[in-house]
Amino acid sequence: MSQRLFEPITLRGIQIRNRIWVPPMCQYAVEEHDGVATDWHLVHLGALARGGAGVVIVEATGVVPEGRISPKDLGLWNDEQRDALAPIVRFMRSQGAVAGIQLAHAGRKASAWPEWGTEQTDGSIPLDAGGWETVGPSAVAFPGLRVPRELDEQGIAEVVRAFAAAARRAVEAGFELLEIHGAHGYLVHEFLSPMSNHRTDAYGGPLENRARLLLEIVDAVRHEAGESVVLAVRLSATDWADGGVTSDETVQVASWLGERGVDLVDVSTGGNVPAAIPAGPGYQVPFATAVRAGSKLPVGAVGLITEARQAEHILLTEQADVVLVGREMLRDPNFPIRAAQAVGATPPVPAPYRRGFRQATAA
Ligand SMILES: Cc1cc2nc3c(=O)[nH]c(=O)nc-3n(C[C@H](O)[C@H](O)[C@H](O)COP(=O)(O)O)c2cc1C
Structure with missing residues (x-):
């Protein structure tokens, strides 16, 4: 049987052992509301x-305090946060994985309740209960959340600088892959989408203006992080709503990213406006395939990819270059080992666990 899943992929000279990657997943496990990683992380x-993943991407990590989704998110705006991540990165790398991190600004969807651990989960956290003023491209709220303050040009420049500074710290912590969060209705996506960006200046209107923030971030991050780091961008290829971001626009944005030295686009969808999303197995894969065909960049497919043969098929049929497996990896961090067994590849079993994966014989 062919085994694309376990064929290494090389990006920027970094060989990645397989094509099962773990996408960023918020844990809401920061204890002191200080953005510092904990034992949980x-x-x-x-x-x-x-468990054998090729790349593990750390959850959305705020580049500034007000860019966190919730007070329990990771941050990377100071050295203490960097130093707490460094040993985690060291361990991930010791296991043969490439360590990645998603750099994020939650924009108008910041100051939200964490998914667990509080009575309340809906709406914005009030200012007198630990919440904060949010920012966005325009003073247009995500339904049910606080109205953001419209960023002025100086504020935009500060966001760009914050992404670059976080990228530098990430490299110092040992990360070899950085993913800029341009999806799911957070700040970069809010700029990309006409549904949340009503600006009339150089950052609003035509696509090249709506993409300006993202492209400035990419340039600043690459400049600060250096040439050897793998740079990925996560995009929402559609808002699943009339008047929102389209697949064609996403292909164009991806082409611009390629010209600027982005190495891979991680293609997700939605999150900027409430929408009915026809979710089913592999439902976002066609968007990844369109970006791959139109931009010639390597792409990651994500979303309800839960089975080895399904993942193998996506790669074999050249619909994507890697797959990102999220919730299935939460259910079973050994998914790559199981997947290898299913497609006839050598399972990435760590040496101390090998006896657990031999044919059952006397201990
Ligand atoms: C617990 C949880 C936290 C998530 N946090 C993030 C995040 O920090 N950044 C992001 O881009 N997507 C986040 N997502 C979305 C996942 O990265 C992924 O795109 C999504 O779960 C679909 O893939 P799956 O069907 O394999 O889970 C999260 C998903 C889950 C389940």
């Missing part, structure tokens, strides 16, 4: 790396 991310 070490064990959670360590287990995913130990």
Whole structure:
């Protein structure tokens, strides 16, 4: 049987052992509301790396305090946060995984309740309960959340600088792959989408203006992080709504990203406006395929990819270059080991666990 899943992929000279990657997944596990990683992050991310994934991408990590989705998100705006991530990265790499991190600004969807641990989960956290003023391209709220303050040009420049500074810290912590969060209705996506961007200046209107923030971030991050780091961008290829981002626009944006030295586009969808999303197995894969065909960039497909043969088929039929497996990896961090067994590849079993994967014989 052919085994594309376990064929290494090389980006920027970094060989990645397989094509099962773990997408960023918020844990809401920061204890002191200070953006500093905890023991949970070490064990959670360590287990995913130990389970055999090619790349493990750390959850959306705020580049500024007001860019966190919730007070329990990771941050990377100071050295203490960097130093807490460094040993986690070291462990992930010791397990043969490439360590990645998603750099994020939540824009108008910041100051939200964490998904667990509080009575309330809906709406914005009030200012007198630990919440903060949010920012966005325009003073247009995500339904049910606070109205953001419209960023002025100086504010935009500060966001760009914050992404670059976080990228530098990420490289110092040992990360070899950086993903800019341009999806799911967070700040970069809010600029990309006409549904949330009503600006009339150089950052609004035609697509090249709506994409300006993202392209400035990419340039600043590459400049600060250096040439050897793998740079990925996650995009929402559609808003699933009339008047929103389209697949064609996303292909164009991806082409611009390619010209600027982005190495891979991680193609997701939605999140900027409430929408009925026809979710089913592999439902976002066609968007990844369109970006791959139109931009000639390597792409990652994500979304309800839960089975080895399904993942193998996506790669074999050249619909994507890698697959990102999220919730299935939460259910079973050993998914890459199981997948290898299913497609006839050598399972990425760590040496201390090998006896557990031999034919059952006397201990
Ligand atoms: C618990 C959880 C947290 C998530 N956090 C993030 C995040 O930090 N950044 C992001 O881009 N997507 C996030 N997502 C979306 C996942 O990265 C992924 O795109 C989505 O779960 C679909 O893939 P799956 O069907 O394999 O889970 C999250 C998903 C889950 C389940």
